[in-house]
Structure formats: structure tokens, C-alpha cells
Amino acid sequence: MRIAALDIRACRHAPASIAGGEMRDGQEIGGLEFLVYTVRTEDGREASMVGFAGRSALGAAHTAAASLRPFLVGRNALDRERAFHDWRTADRWWHHLPIHAYGPVDCCLWLLAAEAAGQPLWRHIGGARSEVPVYASSLVLSGPEAYAAEARAVQAAGMKAYKIHPPGKSLVEDIAIHEAVREAVGPDFALMSDPVQPYTFEEALRMGRELERLGYLWYEEPLPDEAFGALRELTRILDIPVVGTEVLAKHPWSVAECLATRVVDAVRADPSWTGGVTGTLKTAHLAEAFHARCELHTTIFHPLELVNLHLNGAVTNSSYFELLWPVETFAFGLDRPLPIENGIATLPETPGLGASLDWDLIDAATLAEV
Numbered sequence: 001m002r003i004a005a006l007d008i009r010a011c012r013h014a015p016a017s018i019a020g021g022e023m024r025d026g027q028e029i030g031g032l033e034f035l036v037y038t039v040r041t042e043d044g045r046e047a048s049m050v051g052f053a054g055r056s057a058l059g060a061a062h063t064a065a066a067s068l069r070p071f072l073v074g075r076n077a078l079d080r081e082r083a084f085h086d087w088r089t090a091d092r093w094w095h096h097l098p099i100h101a102y103g104p105v106d107c108c109l110w111l112l113a114a115e116a117a118g119q120p121l122w123r124h125i126g127g128a129r130s131e132v133p134v135y136a137s138s139l140v141l142s143g144p145e146a147y148a149a150e151a152r153a154v155q156a157a158g159m160k161a162y163k164i165h166p167p168g169k170s171l172v173e174d175i176a177i178h179e180a181v182r183e184a185v186g187p188d189f190a191l192m193s194d195p196v197q198p199y200t201f202e203e204a205l206r207m208g209r210e211l212e213r214l215g216y217l218w219y220e221e222p223l224p225d226e227a228f229g230a231l232r233e234l235t236r237i238l239d240i241p242v243v244g245t246e247v248l249a250k251h252p253w254s255v256a257e258c259l260a261t262r263v264v265d266a267v268r269a270d271p272s273w274t275g276g277v278t279g280t281l282k283t284a285h286l287a288e289a290f291h292a293r294c295e296l297h298t299t300i301f302h303p304l305e306l307v308n309l310h311l312n313g314a315v316t317n318s319s320y321f322e323l324l325w326p327v328e329t330f331a332f333g334l335d336r337p338l339p340i341e342n343g344i345a346t347l348p349e350t351p352g353l354g355a356s357l358d359w360d361l362i363d364a365a366t367l368a369e370v
Contacts, residue, residue, distance in 0.1 A: 001077040001112065002042040006069045006105070009036040010057035011365040017329045024140060024168060024196070032330075033057035034301055035064065036362055039108040041077055047111040048357055050303040050333050051104035052272050060098070061370040067095040068105055080109045084278045088250070099249045099273045106276020107307050115352040122313030122347050125277060132312045132345045135161035135190070136325035137298055143173070144180035151181045151191075154325060158342035161190035161217065161320060168198030175210050182214045194220035201230050208238040218243050218266065218295070232263045241265035245283075246297045251275055252282040259290040266293035271307045273297070284315040298322040303333045306353055313347040321345045333358055 014031030035051035053060040071090055075083055087102055114124040122128075136154040141147050147164060154162045164181060166174040178193060185191065193216055199207060204222035211219050220243040223230050235242040246268035248254040255267050269283035284294040296318045299308050305323070312321050323340070324330050331337060335356045339346045348354020 001045065001116070003039060003072050003075050003077050004042045005038075005040040006065070006072050007038040007040070008061045008065045008069075008370045009038075009362065010053070010061035010367045010370065011036060011362060012057055012367055013332055013361065013365045015329050015332065017326060027055075032301075033060075034333075034365075035061055035104065036357070036366075037064075037104040037108055039072070039077065039105065039112065041112065045077075045112055045116070047108040047115070047352075049104040049107040049111070049307065050301045050357070052100035052300065052304075054098070054100075058367060060101070061368065063097060064101050065370040067091075067097055068101065072105065077109050077112050080106060080113070080278055083109070084275065099247070103272050103274065103276040103279070104304070106278050107271055107304070110277040111352050118351050120310070120348050120350060120354055121277075121307070121352060122310040125281060125310070125314045128314055128316050130313065130347045132309065132321045132347070133160040133319075134323050134340055134343050134345050135159060135163055135192070135320045136327075137163045137194070137322050138165050138325055139329075140165050140167055144177045147177045148180040148184035150325065151184045151189075155185050155189055159323075160343045161192065162325075163192040163194055163220075163322070165194050165196060168195050171199065171203050171207060174207065178211065178214055178216070182216075187215060191216050192218050192220060195222050197221050197224045199223065201234065204230075204234055205237060208234065208240055208242075212238065212240045216240060220244065220268070221246070228257065228261075228263045232261060235262055235264055241293075243268060243293075243295055246270070246273060251279045252286045255283050255286060259287060259292055266295055268297045269294055270297040270299050270304075271311060272299040272301075272304050277307065277311065280311050281314070284311070284317060288315075288317050293317050293319060295319060296322065298324055300324060300330060301333055302331055302338055303353075303355075303357055305330075305338060306334065306348075306355060309338070309345050309347065310353075312345070332361055 038048040040046045114121040136159045218241045243266045244264040251274040287294040
């Protein structure tokens with residue numbers, strides 16, 4: 001199964017619900033930019049997967065094609081482990097691609113293998129469970145009332161938990177948001193907090209104590225993932241589990257120290273930012289050896305989210321499947337909705353991914369083919 005070609009499309013899709021929206025960096029988002037990777041083999045097989053592109057799909061596509069196409073063409077598509085290690089070396093020497101560049105290629109290689117084996121991906125990589133509970137993950141909203149209203153909607157929709165991404169501009173406001181959400185959903189509904197590293201150490205400690213008082217399930221990325229010393233001390237002091245590592249490059253090696261010296265209580269990984277299926281499995285299994293959770297991180301785009309669901313079905317130390325809310329903002333790229341009903345995601349039983357990409361939408365969204 002020799003690789004004959006790697007095709008990459010640069011795409012931009014503008015869902016109505018995000019047009020004119022703003023991220024914490026202050027820049028408007030009028031649309032979502034993404035890549036589509038397609039690996040073709042000499043025997044006529046092919047597999048495609050969406051990839052993250054940040055704010056420039058055109059820039060990401062040209063960079064990825066220049067590095068990954070000559071690296072992949074001519075390799076056996078089944079030699080995923082060899083490619084993973086060879087790419088680590090090649091990337092160190094002269095490429096230095098973003099953390100999201102290699103993952104979709106690795107996903108394509110695994111999909112080719114699963115389809116050839118006649119197995120759904122989650123069983124091919126080590127089937128563990130056919131159903132996974134789902135939690136909804138917020139965008140950054142306007143204030144306590146908005147978060148409380150969304151939490152109630154998430155609860156009414158049957159989701160099993162809700163995670164807050166607070167504005168992170170004022171610790172007082174962030175605490176008020178978390179209090180309002182707890183009051184809105186009652187004492188027994190599972191809640192998490194992901195401030196995305198806005199705090200000083202002292203602020204992170206105070207926020208952690210408030211989350212403990214409010215009965216939150218975990219506290220994610222209160223400080224930068226690379227702030228090992230400060231995170232280790234925060235983890236030591238707090239009772240609420242501290243979660244991190246989702247934006248560390250070079251999984252699983254970069255995560256080993258975090259687990260061995262308890263920088264965080266639980267780690268994060270996903271097939272978009274962690275080196276595909278291969279990197280995510282390595283990180284999850286590494287965490288398992290330390291009796292730690294590997295809470296799989298949303299990949300944003302639904303084709304990648306479906307790969308993430310397969311990974312959730314293949315490991316036992318991820319508590320939930322994370323789904324960005326509102327769902328309709330990101331529900332594009334597949335020929336069918338994600339298999340979720342009443343807060344439970346059911347793993348596909350058909351070979352490979354269990355769905356096809358929505359090529360009509362992708363064709364309409366394509367800016368260039370590289």
C-alpha cells in the first residue's frame with residue numbers, strides 16, 4: 001500500500017452563528033479556515049481528513065505540502081509507527097511545523113488500515129467501549145447570565161456535563177460566572193472550568209479554591225502548559241484535579257515529565273494537535289501507566305471530532321467526549337451528524353470512519369488546491 005500522492009486543500013467556511021464573532025485575542029472571526037488532506041495509494045485506495053489551519057488555511061496548506069508531501073510519497077501507508085518517528089526527526093532538523101500539521105496525515109493512514117481490515121477505526125485501534133458520555137464545551141460568552149442560560153440549555157439537551165471557557169479578563173467576573181452556572185444547573189450536574197491560562201499563580205490558586213467550593217469536576221489550563229514549576233505547585237496545593245498539556249508539542253515525550261513529577265493530575269491529547277491517532281494513543285497509554293486520566297480534547301471540526309470519538313472508544317481513561325457548543329456552529333464537513341443522542345455518543349460499526357466527508361461543502365469552501 002505505497003503512498004502515491006498527498007493532496008491538500010485550503011478551505012474557508014463561514015457558518016452564520018460565528019460571523020462577526022471575536023476571540024480573546026480581540027480579532028474578529030468571520031469564518032473557520034481548515035485544510036483537507038487526502039492520501040492516495042498506488043493500488044487506488046484513498047483516505048481524507050480535515051485539519052486545523054489557524055487563521056490562514058492558504059499559509060498552512062503551502063507549508064504542510066512543502067514538508068509532508070516529499071516525506072510521505074513512496075512510503076508504505078501501513079508503516080505508521082515508522083513514519084511517526086521519522087517525522088519527529090525530520091521536523092526537528094528543518095521543518096518545525098505547527099503542532100496541528102502532522103495529525104491529519106496520521107489519521108488518513110489509520111483510516112486506510114482500518115478500511116482494509118474491514119473494521120471500524122475504534123475497534124482496529126483497540127476497542128474498549130461502544131458508547132461514550134458527552135459534555136458540551138462553551139465558547140467565550142458575554143457574562144454570568146449568558147453562561148447560566150447556556151448551561152441550562154445544555155442540561156435540557158441531555159448532555160452529561162458542561163465546561164466553561166470564561167472571558168479571563170477579571171477574576172471577580174470569572175468567579176461570578178462559575179457561581180451562576182452552578183446555581184443554574186443544581187448541585188449534581190457535572191461542571192468543569194477551562195480558563196485557558198489567563199491567571200497569575202495567586203489568581204489561579206484563588207480560582208481553584210472557588211471551584212472546589214462549588215463542586216467542579218476539574219480545573220483545566222489555569223496557567224500555561226509549559227509553566228511546569230507553577231503548575232506542579234498548584235496541583236500539589238489544590239484538591240480539585242488540575243488538567244493540562246493539550247498545547248505541548250511532541251507528545252508523548254513532552255508529557256512524560258508532567259506525569260512522572262505530577263505537574264498536572266490529568267493530561268490532554270487529541271488527533272489534531274497531538275500527532276494524530278498514533279500520538280493520542282501513545283499519550284493516553286502513557287497516562288494509563290501512571291493511573292492518570294487522559295481527557296481527550298475537542299478537535300473543533302466534526303470530521304476530526306469523529307476520529308476523536310473513535311479514540312474515546314479505544315481507551316478507558318478518558319471520561320467524556322468533548323463537543324463545542326453551540327453544536328451547529330461546527331457541524332459541517334461530514335455527510336451526517338455525529339452519532340449523539342441524549343448526551344451519549346455511539347461508536348460506528350461500519351469500516352473506517354463510519355461517515356464520509358461532505359465534498360459538496362468542501363468544494364464550495366475550497367480556496368485553493370495545493
